[in-house]
Amino acid sequence: MLKVNNLDVYYGAIHAIKNISFNVEQGEIVTLIGANGAGKTTTLQTISGLIKPKTGSIILNDKSIENYGAHNILGLGMAQVPEGRRVFSRMTVEENLEMGAFIRTDKNIHSDISDMYKKFPRLGERKKQLAGTMSGGEQQMLAIARALMARPKLLLMDEPSMGLAPILVEEIFDTIREINRSGTTILLVEQNAHMALSIAHRAYVLETGKIIMEGDAQKLLNDEKVKEAYLG
Numbered sequence: 001m002l003k004v005n006n007l008d009v010y011y012g013a014i015h016a017i018k019n020i021s022f023n024v025e026q027g028e029i030v031t032l033i034g035a036n037g038a039g040k041t042t043t044l045q046t047i048s049g050l051i052k053p054k055t056g057s058i059i060l061n062d063k064s065i066e067n068y069g070a071h072n073i074l075g076l077g078m079a080q081v082p083e084g085r086r087v088f089s090r091m092t093v094e095e096n097l098e099m100g101a102f103i104r105t106d107k108n109i110h111s112d113i114s115d116m117y118k119k120f121p122r123l124g125e126r127k128k129q130l131a132g133t134m135s136g137g138e139q140q141m142l143a144i145a146r147a148l149m150a151r152p153k154l155l156l157m158d159e160p161s162m163g164l165a166p167i168l169v170e171e172i173f174d175t176i177r178e179i180n181r182s183g184t185t186i187l188l189v190e191q192n193a194h195m196a197l198s199i200a201h202r203a204y205v206l207e208t209g210k211i212i213m214e215g216d217a218q219k220l221l222n223d224e225k226v227k228e229a230y231l232g
Contacts, residue, residue: 001026001154001185002047002078007056009039009046009209016042018209019056024154024187029180031188031196031217033230034206040189041083043206044156047187048080049073060154075103079152083159083189085143089132093123096131096142100149109149116145119178137168144175154185161192173199193230197221205230 002024009017017039024030032040045051047058049070058066065073079100088096097116101109117124120141126134131142140160147155157176161169173195180186190196197203200217205226213220220226 001061002187003057003059004043004047005057005059007043007046007058008054009042009051010054011042016209017046017053020206020209020211022204022211022214024185026153026185027180027183028201029176029186029188029199031190031200031203032206033190033193033196033203035230036191037208038206039209040191040206041158042209044080044158044187044189048078048156071103074150074152077151077153078156079147079150079154080156081143081147081158081160083162085136085139087131087134087139087142087146089130091131092128093131093134093142094127096146097123097149100146103150112149112151116148120145120175136163137165137171140164140168140172141175144172144179148179148184152184154187155179157186157188157190159189159191161190161195169195193226194221197226 005021007017007020032043034040042051046053049068053066057064060076060078088099094113097113122138123142123145131139160172164172176186177199188196188200197217197220203217203220204211205213
């Protein structure tokens with residue numbers, strides 16, 4: 001579904017992403033793990049069209065998208081749940097969900113909003129509440145639901161557990177599993193390596209802009225080097 005080939009990304013003179021290649025197959029959860037500053041968020045933002053790569057290709061369902069704008073990529077079936085949630089704080093929960101469907105022209109938007117309230121009951125209870133007044137966990141659920149309103153085939157998720165209490169982290173990862181079981185492919189960037197590896201099919205380890213390890217997520221979860229470096 002997604003192929004990233006020999007990607008190089010610079011911030012000015014800083015070589016942030018160094019010739020990385022990886023792929024995501026349909027139906028998988030693939031995770032990119034690594035320490036702060038490893039290049040995980042930069043990788044996602046480049047794939048979703050927010051940053052332009054210096055070299056390399058990004059292929060989504062056999063279409064090269066490295067020169068596409070973010071809005072065009074959304075129309076091709078890929079949506080992102082951004083780091084830090086980025087909900088529209090002065091809009092209500094329902095208005096945020098409507099914004100998630102901004103590119104759609106079909107007549108099923110309101111039935112999909114109803115489905116989101118079934119999937120995330122707390123959002124239904126707060127549909128007229130301003131998003132900025134909700135808790136971090138509720139905002140994270142809203143950010144996920146807003147992205148799902150675009151009906152993506154591939155969902156990029158950037159640090160969904162950041163800043164959340166442990167009980168909410170479990171809930172968010174259960175939600176990610178459920179979204180995947182419902183047929184959405186997921187590329188997950190996550191600093192909580194243990195949780196990410198426990199739900200993913202495959203994983204790549206990023207270190208200072210390079211992929212240094214890759215493989216089956218369960219094998220990496222039990223790998224001594226990964227345990228020592230990322231699992232504490």
